[in-house]
Amino acid sequence: MPFEFRALFLGIVTMIVVFVIIVDISEVEDAIANIGDSQKHYSHSSKPSRSAALGQSLRTTPHSKTEKRLSEPHSKTEKSSPAPHSKTEKSSPAPQSKTEKSSPVLHPKPDTSSSTQSTGNQSTPALPPAWAFNRTLSTLIRKNILKFLDPERDISILKGNLKPGDVIHYVFDRQSTVNISEDLYRLLPTASPMKNQHHHTCAIVGNSGILLNSSCGPEIDSHDFVIRCNLAPVEEFVEDVGRRTNLVTMNPSVVQRAFQDLSSEQWRRRFVRRLQDLSGSVLWIPAFMAKGGEQRVDWVVKLLNTHTVDVRTAFPSLRLLHAVRGYWLTNGVQIKRPTTGLLMYTMATRFCEEIHLYGFWPFHHDQRGRQVKYHYYDALTYQFTSQASPHTMPLEFRTLSSLHRQGALKLHTGTCTSPAA
Template structure:
C-alpha cells in the first residue's frame, strides 16, 4: 500500500469521525430550559461596585471492549477486559500507574485541561459575540461583569496532586460514611453546587473545585425568586472559600440570565472564589477522545468531564457518588441525587447523557487500576 494511499485513507477516516461528532451533537437536546417561561427575580442595584451579570441489574451488564482505532494512528485505544460490574469498593484494588499515565498521554492528544478549563481575559473583550456550543445559530455576548471574572491565567496552572477525589451526586452516598475519606484527598472536585454541610458524614466538606450548571440556579435555588433563596445561594457560594467555581456558561441558550445573576452576586458580595468558564472546544475534545476509544456517548456528563480533565492534574483518581442505577447491589432503592427528590430515566433515549455506558467504562478502568470507583460504604477510621 503506497504512502499516498495511506494518507488518503487516514484523511477520510478522520473526516468521518468529525462528521459523526457533528451529526450526533446536532441531535442533543438542550439541557437548560428556556428561561423566558420561568419566573424571574429582578435584582435591584446588583451591579459591579465600580460600574453603574439503572433498577438495572449491573452484574449482568456487559462491559465495553475497546478495539484498535481505524481512524486515528496517533492514539492507541485502551485494551479493556470484559467482566462483570460489581461493588467496586474492594480492598483488592491496586493503582496501575502505567495505565494511568497512558490515559493521560492519550487525553493530552485531544485537550490540555490546564488550558481548556477556562477561557482567559486575553481571549475576549466586553461585547464580544460567542456562539453556543450546542446551538451554533444562537449567540450571547461577553458582559462587563463576566469579563471582570474571567481569569488572567488558568486557575489550574502548574497544579499537580497525588490523590484526587471526584464526588458525584448519586444517592448511593447516603449512609456511606465516606465523608472523612473524601476529605483526606489532596484535591476534591464536586459537581453542580451540591450541598455538603448537612450531609458531611457521607460526602465530606472539602471542596477545591466545584461545577455549576446554570440550571442549578433554577432547580436548587428556585431561580432566586425571593430574598431567602438569594441568601441561600450566596451562603453556598461563600462556603466555597477560595475554591475554583467552574461555570459552563456557553453550552446552550437559556442559561445566560442565570449566569449573570450568579456573577453579579459574586461581585456584589466579594465572594472568595476563582471563577472558570470552560473553553469552547472542551466538550468536543473530551467527546472526541472517548469516541476514539469506542465509547459512544452523546454528551459527556459533568462527572466524566471532570474525570477526563483531572487526569491532567492528578496521579491517582478516586470516584465517589457515581451510580446511575435505581437500586444498589442489594436491591435497595437509590435516589438520583443524595440531596433532593429529583427522578431521572437513566436509559431514556431523549436524555443527552448515556450514564450507564459511562459507568461501565469507569468500572472497566477501575478493574484495571486506572482509577478507583467507590460504590459501597467506606470503612470507619481505625
C-alpha cells in the same frame, strides 16, 4: 470575393472543430475501456483494495494501526496548539506500547460476569473488592487525553482571549449567540486556575444517593484535591460526602432547581452563603454550552461582583466538550454528551496522579437491592436510560468500571471505614 473568402475560412474552421471532437470522443471511449479492463483484472487479484483492507481492519482489529491513523488529525491540530500543550506532551511517557493496543480500556462492554448482581428489574455490576493502582495505565491515559485537549488550558477561557461585547456562539446551539458582558469579563481569570498544579490523590464526588449512609465523608476529605458537581449541598451530609471542596461545577440550571431562580431576597442570600462556603475554591460555570441559561448566568455574575465571595471563577473553553467527547468516541465509548462527572474525570487526569470517584451510581438499586435516590440531597427522579436524555450514564459507568478493574481509577460504591492512606 471577400464574402467567398470568409465562407471558405468558416468551412475550414468547422471541419477542424469536428475533427477535434471526434478525437476526444475516441480517447474517452478508450479510457472507459481501459478502466473496465483494469477493474475486471483487479477484482480477480488476490490482493484486496486499500479501502477493502481498511474496512476489514476496522472490523477485525479495532486497536490496530488503522485506529492510530484515524487519530492523526488530532495530532496535527495539536502541533498548532500553544506551547504549553506541546511541552506537556513532550514530558509524557514514551510512545504507545503494545499494551495500549490490547487494553480493554477501549470499547468497554456490559459486565456479564458472575460479579453482576440482579436487583429488581435491573442488573448492577459488583466491583471486585481488591484494587491496586496501575500507574502505567493511568499515565498512558493521561498521555492519550493530552492528544485531544489540555485540561490546564481548556478548563477556562482567559481574559486575554475575549473582551466585553464579543459575540459567543453556544456550543450546542451554534445559531444562537450571547455577548460577553462587562460583569462576566471581570470574572474571567487571567491565568488558568489549575496552572502548575499536581496532586497525588484526587476525589471526584458525584451526587448519587449511593453516598447516603456511606460514611465516606472523612475519606473524601483526606484527598489532596476534591472536585464536586453542580454545587451540591454538603453541610447537612458531611458524614457521607465530606466538606472539603477545591473545585465545584455549577450548571446554570442549578440556580433554578436549587435556588428558585433567586426569586426573592431570601433565596439570593442563601445562594451567596453557599458560594461563601466554598472559601477559595474554583467555581466552574459552563456558561456557553446551551442557550436558555444566559439570564441565570447574568444573575450569578452580578451577585459575584457585588458580594464578597472568595472563589476563583472559571468558564470552560468552547472546544472542551467536543474534545472530551472526541477522546471517548475515538476509544469506542459511544456517548452522546459527556456528563459532568466524566468531564471532571477526563480533566483531572491532567493534574491528578491517582483518582478516586464517589457518588457515581446510575442505577435505581444498590448491590443489595435497596432503592437508591437519584441525588443524595433531593427527591428528583430520573430515567437513566431515557432516549430524551443527552447523557448515557450506564455506558459511562461501565467504562469507569472497566478502568477501575484495571487500576486506572478507583470507584467507591459501598461504605467507607477509614480515611484513605
